[in-house]
Amino acid sequence: MSGSSNLGMHVDHGIEEDPEKLAEFQATIDARTLIEPDDWMPAAYRTGMLRMAEHHANSEIIGALPEGEWITRAPSLRRKLALTAKVQDEIGHGQMLYRVSQDLGKSRDQMLRDLITGRTKYHNVFNYPAPTWGDIAMIQWLIDGAAIMNQKTLADGAYGPYVRTMKRINMEEAFHFKSGEDMVLTLMTGTSSQRAMGQEAFDRWWYPSIMFHGPPDKPNTLQSPAMRWRMKTETNDSLRRRFVNRFAPAALDLGLKIHVVTKDADGMVTSRKPDEKLRLNPDSGDWEFTEPDWEEFFRVIRGNGPCNKKRLALRRLSYVQGRWVRNAIVHGSTALPNGGGR
Amino acid sequence: MSKLRQDVELVEGEIESPAEGDFAPYVIFTRLTDNGPHIYAGWVDAVDDAMALQFAREHYGQDQECVNIWAIPQPALSGTETAFPTSDVEGAVRPFEVFAQSKAGGQHINVGSVEAATSADALLRARQQFGDSGAHSIWVAPRDRIVATKKGDVIWRYTSQDYRMARGYSASVREKWQKIRAEKDLTEYERDDIEEMF
Ligand SMILES: [Fe+2]
Numbered sequence A: 001m002s003g004s005s006n007l008g009m010h011v012d013h014g015i016e017e018d019p020e021k022l023a024e025f026q027a028t029i030d031a032r033t034l035i036e037p038d039d040w041m042p043a044a045y046r047t048g049m050l051r052m053a054e055h056h057a058n059s060e061i062i063g064a065l066p067e068g069e070w071i072t073r074a075p076s077l078r079r080k081l082a083l084t085a086k087v088q089d090e091i092g093h094g095q096m097l098y099r100v101s102q103d104l105g106k107s108r109d110q111m112l113r114d115l116i117t118g119r120t121k122y123h124n125v126f127n128y129p130a131p132t133w134g135d136i137a138m139i140q141w142l143i144d145g146a147a148i149m150n151q152k153t154l155a156d157g158a159y160g161p162y163v164r165t166m167k168r169i170n171m172e173e174a175f176h177f178k179s180g181e182d183m184v185l186t187l188m189t190g191t192s193s194q195r196a197m198g199q200e201a202f203d204r205w206w207y208p209s210i211m212f213h214g215p216p217d218k219p220n221t222l223q224s225p226a227m228r229w230r231m232k233t234e235t236n237d238s239l240r241r242r243f244v245n246r247f248a249p250a251a252l253d254l255g256l257k258i259h260v261v262t263k264d265a266d267g268m269v270t271s272r273k274p275d276e277k278l279r280l281n282p283d284s285g286d287w288e289f290t291e292p293d294w295e296e297f298f299r300v301i302r303g304n305g306p307c308n309k310k311r312l313a314l315r316r317l318s319y320v321q322g323r324w325v326r327n328a329i330v331h332g333s334t335a336l337p338n339g340g341g342r
Numbered sequence B: 001m002s003k004l005r006q007d008v009e010l011v012e013g014e015i016e017s018p019a020e021g022d023f024a025p026y027v028i029f030t031r032l033t034d035n036g037p038h039i040y041a042g043w044v045d046a047v048d049d050a051m052a053l054q055f056a057r058e059h060y061g062q063d064q065e066c067v068n069i070w071a072i073p074q075p076a077l078s079g080t081e082t083a084f085p086t087s088d089v090e091g092a093v094r095p096f097e098v099f100a101q102s103k104a105g106g107q108h109i110n111v112g113s114v115e116a117a118t119s120a121d122a123l124l125r126a127r128q129q130f131g132d133s134g135a136h137s138i139w140v141a142p143r144d145r146i147v148a149t150k151k152g153d154v155i156w157r158y159t160s161q162d163y164r165m166a167r168g169y170s171a172s173v174r175e176k177w178q179k180i181r182a183e184k185d186l187t188e189y190e191r192d193d194i195e196e197m198f
């Protein structure tokens, strides 16, 4: 799952680039020739791509945490196998994306440390809780669905290693999405308590999935370096529009109700009412909906979401607990950890 | 579920242990069918050849059916790109495998081999022999540095792996959608019917 859409693309204009090389670089991209690691690239492109791939890698491994917690509680052996495979895939996506990032000049160990100590971020959507199996179903349907949409556009980008990785990842995302759809269908064609579980999970995940594609476009989004250099190939609002057009009618068909909700500090729904703005606009062909609470979005990004601390704590625990394993592999030293350290 | 993982307290601040450094990168090629070439799949990071191969089997052998895997340590690989500077492979004349990428962004595919004593020489010969068709980039690696699964090694599992493939769900998803649609059509029909009657 994941994606990099809520990553701010700060481009450092402090570095003066050779205008001739810069023009040639832009021409290569405009001609849809992919950039390979050894090609000349502006410093801002290198840092931008590194930041994007690193953020994406972080998101893959943090995103697997809430799902991993549910492996032992999966409702059937087949679902357990599938969820195990899914979590393995996501960690694999992280591996591949850290590789892309390493080739852009940062060590993996440094990236893992920066993630744990909060110097770098991961996708906002993983700061929400998954209290029931219904949440696991909705995550795989909505969030992996949103991730496929985003990653398909990223696979059309300009940086060769990232593009190749996206293509490989998208093969696996198809499985995540299909098994998610199957789980949601199972709940929504099931007993009344299964349907209620599906509805409650949907209420928790609908808005985070709408916010998945990042904050609203700014007026100059299309002229931003990220778009000109094809680090991104579609704007947040355009991706969001396609997402809602695809998923709102599907949700209604499933018998789900689309609600505007309020939540408490733990991310649990405290009130809900039907989204009165929800309708298919016959002129544009697009679905209209109530805008997400963007203040909440930025509050969560700043670290004050329901699960920010929990996710980082678990990642840090894994890093510290796994140290003796890494030591054993690298140095053949099997000394057991003393107290784990920090 | 483990309570330990449920209620972990976040320790903030720096990590009080020295930087660990990274494992070494290996490039992975997979052969999808008995008669097909080895095709670039991706990378793994590992401390030695055995770990690289094991990791590659798990990582690249399980998401796509394949019959053979090659893992090549990055220093053994030389390319027409500066990202892979000519490696220090030197010695007796021996076979080098050649991988060609037909256009930028594509996958490197094993197109054959050349005999050479150094990687620079191998690259030169590879370019002469395989570069005519307009390869965008060429990599060479001495065959004796390639770590490979053995013929007959089981990579893809014999049990059904459908649960980890999109295709494993299509029949079930279709059936459930049909059920929902049929019920919906029925309710709409009944509603129309009632409206007509009253
Ligand atoms: Fe993923």
Ligand SMILES: [Fe+2]
Residues within 6 Å of the ligand: A001, A002, A090, A144, A147, A172, A173, A176
């Ligand atoms: Fe996924």
